[in-house]
Amino acid sequence: MQFGYWLREVLQGNLGTSIFLQRPVTQALWERSEPTTLLALMAVAIAALIGVPCGIVSAVFRGRIVDQLFTGIAMLGASIPSFWLGIVLIQIFAVSFGWFPVSGYGAPDAALAERLHSLVLPATVLGLLNSALIIRFTRASMLDVLGEDYVRTARSKGLSESVVVLKHALRNALVPIVTVIGLTVALMIGGAVITETVFGLPGVGNLVVSAVLRRDYPVIQGALLVIAAIYVLINFSIDLLYAVVDPRVKV
16 A cells, blocks of 8 residues: 555655655755766767777777777776776876866856866766777677678779768668667666765765665655666667668668
């Protein structure tokens, strides 16, 4: 019966009241959503800008030194703990050089530029680590496409290599690349807990950690439910985006 009451309230948008904060869970999540959302978008942008070009180059020059270099970077990025990389970047760029703040999200009345400045280091940590997965997926997808007949036909017609790779090969390899980028967004929204804790960001991840330590069960339940809903929404959006990326999906 208790679960039935809770489910009825959830369908009405009521996730309960925080035991520690003494505020509605929806309000607490909304107040913490901005840092997490901006962090996820910046990190995905960094990961895509690194991962997609590196994956393309690695596939085009398969078996060469540049391919081995980018493959090694991808394996290294997948192996480095985010908290260790975060501490290293803080020590170098925040403590030694003083280019970025050590932690925090700026004052409550801080401008957007100041807040984005404080997110550069954590976004770089997440972007570098998640670019490893994008590199591997982009490389594998491009290798599958570069061996197709229409790619050889495009080359035999005398088209430049850049046109063949970017216009003919990349467009047909975008579906798995879009999939992994979309899943990376969902992963960063729900999985930036460690990074937010290291950099002291007042995001959803930090809120969940605090709720677990305080045994604030309504906040834990509400946050997990919202993160799961975001996963479903992003997966659905990716499915709709397939038709834009590849018109053959409409058939």
